[in-house]
Amino acid sequence: MCQSVSKHRHLLKGNILLIFQHAEEKPPGGAKEMIAQNILEDVDYVFAAHLDSSLEVGKVAIGPGYQMAAVDHFKIHLKGLGGHAARPHEAVDALVAGAELVTGLQKIVSRNINPLHSAVVTIGKFQSGTAFNVIAENAFLEGTVRTYDESVRHHIKNRIEQITKGISSAHNIESEIEYLFGYPALYNDPEQTEKVKRALMEGFGEEAVIEQTPSMGAEDFAYFLLEKPGTYFKVGSRNEREETQYPHHHGNFDIDERALFNIQKAFAFIAHDYLNGAIGSEL
Template sequence: MNKVDEQFSEVQNWRRHLHRHPELSFEEKNTALFIAEKLRSFGLSVKTQIGGHGIVAELEGKEPGKTIALRADFDALPIHEENDTAYTSENPGVMHACGHDGHTAALLGTAQMLSKYKEQLKGKILFVFQPAEEKPPGGAKYMIEEGILDNVDYVFAAHLASELPLGQVAVGAGYQMAAVDKFEITIKGHGGHGARPNEAIDPIVIGSEIVQSLQKIVSRRLDPLKSAVVTLGVFQAGAAFNVIPDEAKIEGTVRTFDEDVRDLVEKEIHSIVNGIANANHANCEIDFLRGYPSLFNHPEETATVNDILKEVFNEEEVVALEPTMGAEDFAYFLKEKPGTYFRVGSRNESESTHYPHHHPKFDIDERALLNIEKAFIKIVSHYLVD
């Protein structure tokens, strides 16, 4: 692992280059070119334009064996960066505010390091660089549809975590991240004068009733031992204080772990919205978009990773991964193949590393990139060397 530490300056430079030049989901053309160039310089076989701007590099060992896929995402977010550093985003309104630049740099470092030891490998490694994690339908689904996992035995991914201190790694089996769905409700009433509401069908009043009723799905329709979130983020209607508008729009998100719960919540949204609209003589349209599935870490592979990482980090530094209602399209990989997703601490004493993901001042302790590398190399060693 000492050789990984010697890589720090180079991996850091890669991360900072990517941070300065972020690109949004499905638009990561130059990022993909940068990644592919580095991978080819390591002597790897590289395939590009997979499911969009996706890249897969292959490293085949001297002897046959299992095939492992290691995945990193590389898209950025539509956020204007507020940091003042030597590597601040040079693309106004676009920022690596979730650590994907770090994931990519760490996987590049892993590929560079392991390419020097192919003679010791019994099997094959696929280094998967995935675009568009931040924007459904996401890049994972498209890459998988092109067959990248057809001959893969195990899949693994790591994510930087600003809530964990540098040196900690969080591992956990079972459902760890939620399925994410989006819905849009358009209420079509009949506008009129604010002084004569009896002559109108007020979509604002109807929408308000819908907002309140949707909150009862979790509290009154769902088994209290199961989890779900229904959050409304948009309620738009009207343009004047004394005018009843024709339409109102509501947008929200649903987060669930269990597929049966996911189905139930969608069904209840349709039932409640249509019922209230009909009772108030209004029409409505519901557009329900199913996003990423829930992320399920396979118990056997997760237990293996938990045990072997204690050989890399101190035992007390390998902590339990806490489930979250956030979403991650690596879930598609884990629906296809066994494996696990874990988080790597990136917070230090500096306040600059304490901001949450998706914050305009998000930043990391870059030494965390080496911890991702060390974890990946240990996983590969377990399955393809030991």
């Protein structure tokens, strides 16, 4: 502990736990493992911030309720019977079945899900075939499902299995599905979110704190919020003069490093209000 922090520690009216969360980008994620090791024992509230390159540096976005989606991952293997392209009647075309499956799965959201419920089914990979004059024996599909509601989440999984089975049967091919339930949906506790919002307005000014737009992206901090009330917010890092406007995962992604200071500032104001009873008590 640095000397300045140690010198003033007696002024803190409580305890702060700083969590370094590993494996955020790799399911099942670091949060789940840390929770299993009782890292949240004696913790009352949890808070997290994430840089946002679509948000101007100096701005902070926060909002209640569902803010990030549950993320699931599936793989589908199809096996038919290869043959010569000139004699399709002697083969069982896995590529054609796979193509029909792609279009069939894309209709789940538009025809099986209540339009008022958010959901995404995306096929990100489709591989089949070896040559222009050979009927494909195998096909492979890989995709993701994003949802907020758990009943919708399980309904989509069931529909993927039903549609795959039906199309496979219609084409007389074998199919196998690998389905992984990933991170849960991230839900910001409304009461704590409002209190943190007030702390952020105190620190950054009312004009700098905006309403956070929910996303169908995913975040394994959601596991912490299943255990303890709290909130997850975003801190802007966009500065076109510094060319930090590129989205996350883009090859040119970079940040305005003032955003790191702003995250520290945000947590300092939250900790100050919490340790002085403002966040944990009635407004």
